[in-house]
Amino acid sequence: MYDKTVRRRRAVLALLVVLSxxxxxxxxxxxxxxxxxxxxxxxxxxxxxxxQEGANKALKPVRDLFGWFGDTLHAKSQxxxxxxxxxxxxxxVVAEKADEHGYHELLALYRLDxxxxxxxxxxxxxxxxKSPNLWYSTVWVDKGTSSGVQQNDPVINEExxxxxxxxxxxxxxxxxxITDSExxxxxxxxxxxxxxxxxxxxxxxxxxxxxxxxxNTSVSxxxxxxxxxxxxxxxxxxxxxxxxxxxxxxxDEESGYTSVNVHPLADLHNLNVVQVLTDARGSKPxxxxxxxxSLPSSGQTGTGENGQLATTGTGE
Amino acid sequence: MSGSGxxxxxxxxxxxxxxxxxxxxxxxxxxxxxxxxxxDLSPLxxxxxxxxxxxxxxxxxxxxxxxxxxxxxxxxxxxxxxxxTLIGYWCGRLRELRDPQAxxxxxxxxxxxxxxxLVGYSLMxxxxxxxxxxxLELLRQILLGVxxxxxxxxxxxxxxxxxxxxxxxxDPRRRRRRAYTTGGLSPLSRA
Numbered sequence: 001m002y003d004k005t006v007r008r009r010r011a012v013l014a015l016l017v018v019l020s021x022x023x024x025x026x027x028x029x030x031x032x033x034x035x036x037x038x039x040x041x042x043x044x045x046x047x048x049x050x051x052q053e054g055a056n057k058a059l060k061p062v063r064d065l066f067g068w069f070g071d072t073l074h075a076k077s078q079x080x081x082x083x084x085x086x087x088x089x090x091x092x093v094v095a096e097k098a099d100e101h102g103y104h105e106l107l108a109l110y111r112l113d114x115x116x117x118x119x120x121x122x123x124x125x126x127x128x129x130k131s132p133n134l135w136y137s138t139v140w141v142d143k144g145t146s147s148g149v150q151q152n153d154p155v156i157n158e159e160x161x162x163x164x165x166x167x168x169x170x171x172x173x174x175x176x177x178i179t180d181s182e183x184x185x186x187x188x189x190x191x192x193x194x195x196x197x198x199x200x201x202x203x204x205x206x207x208x209x210x211x212x213x214x215x216n217t218s219v220s221x222x223x224x225x226x227x228x229x230x231x232x233x234x235x236x237x238x239x240x241x242x243x244x245x246x247x248x249x250x251x252d253e254e255s256g257y258t259s260v261n262v263h264p265l266a267d268l269h270n271l272n273v274v275q276v277l278t279d280a281r282g283s284k285p286x287x288x289x290x291x292x293x294s295l296p297s298s299g300q301t302g303t304g305e306n307g308q309l310a311t312t313g314t315g316e
Numbered sequence: 317m318s319g320s321g322x323x324x325x326x327x328x329x330x331x332x333x334x335x336x337x338x339x340x341x342x343x344x345x346x347x348x349x350x351x352x353x354x355x356d357l358s359p360l361x362x363x364x365x366x367x368x369x370x371x372x373x374x375x376x377x378x379x380x381x382x383x384x385x386x387x388x389x390x391x392x393x394x395x396x397x398x399x400x401t402l403i404g405y406w407c408g409r410l411r412e413l414r415d416p417q418a419x420x421x422x423x424x425x426x427x428x429x430x431x432x433x434l435v436g437y438s439l440m441x442x443x444x445x446x447x448x449x450x451x452l453e454l455l456r457q458i459l460l461g462v463x464x465x466x467x468x469x470x471x472x473x474x475x476x477x478x479x480x481x482x483x484x485x486x487d488p489r490r491r492r493r494r495a496y497t498t499g500g501l502s503p504l505s506r507a
Contacts, residue, residue, distance in 0.1 A: 008372070009371055009372050012372050012375060012376065013371070013372075013375050013401070013405050016375050016376065016378075016379045016397075016401045017398060017401060017402070019379070019397075020379065020382070020394045020395075020397040020398035020401060021394065021398065022394070023383075023393045023394030023397065024392065024393065024394030024395060024398065025394075026393075027392055027393040027394060028392070028444070037393050040387070041387055041390055041393070044387045044388065045390065048388065051339075052339070052342070052343065055339060055343045056343055059340075059343055059344045062344055063344055063347045063348065066347070066348040067347070067348075128343070129342045129343050129346070130342070130346040130347055131342070131346065131389045131391075133356075133389065133391065133437070136389060136391050138389060138390060140342075166390055167390050174389075174390045181441070181446045201451040201453065204451040204453035204454070204457075207451070207453070269349060
């Protein structure tokens, strides 16, 4: 009797472990966005997103209460910092207004047709849930394919780049934040041509790292990092150029490359409302995106500087 | 109870508890960082179900919770299931072999389960080849995660025990221990 119990217990454990490993292997074997297990995840998302939305509304007062305490504690230090930033930005705006005029004249002169935010159709969505995991930084929003949201669409808020759509169901979508280990954004230091890839530092949710900058790139603390408007692999999202990502917090010189630590500008811990930049069928982002996915990956062929596949003209 | 004496009532209670905790975790707890980290209730639930119901139920609950978490958060399927299955089984074996009764047992089990979940997850991600630089901050986050999970372990234990106890079969060992402490069936009291 005892032996039978022990055998059954071990058999159940072995079965569950093997089942987990089979799931893991099968999931990795599937192409992202296709295959049975990914479809199952999307189906689950479709079923639970209305429930999540309802629960989110019901539990909002609880969250707001906790959020209020946290916000009050940080408000004073943020205020002083913002006042300093405001002074600095005012001076910069005055200087850049003059440059802007000349820039537009030059654009018209060369008839450069740039990809810009205006080419996208923004869909405003409310964040309903967040991932608690250290390795995955994801949030759920209440808008999905029925509102035009598609996989890989860029997501922004009023502060800057937030992430991209990982999965979309009819009434909801999962957003991979820029601090998620699976996200990489082609970026550049604002005002320079030097491009690299912004990646998260796993385990450090408040920091990003801009890698693969040329070694001679001059970067100083406080400079802004923006999207370059290019993609580094066919699976990437085509972010519009010039979107604010973060501010340089420190610089590391490595062999052959400069690596820059970046503090994200968007407060990713307190996301409430975001905008998904959807691209209407036949629009410029859609056609550029499909062009990029049809090209071979950057490692296989000679591509542009820093290995980008598609460039949209960042208009330096 | 190692799996044979599971009543329908207990299964229903476990299923309800798991669903409520996972959605509460995603919808509310994840929104409230404590010391810069988020409390993770799911390994605690798995550990405590194992501690109350035994290894087989613990492992099965771990698998189910892991699958639910991976599905809901659009993570790699199977990773969390694997880790939680082992946590649930280990906690169930602890009960079957030693049946710890100390008040601090849930605290220690909760801390161990949180540590196992965080370290196990990190190891799995390393093995699966995460394509991102890993900072030393990860270690601090893991330690803080264990601390905050340990803080909520006792209230979580109380919730899990209250939810499942009506469905648990009466354990002869516990009944005997209760009887001794009240003097009812103790051989000494007969003398």
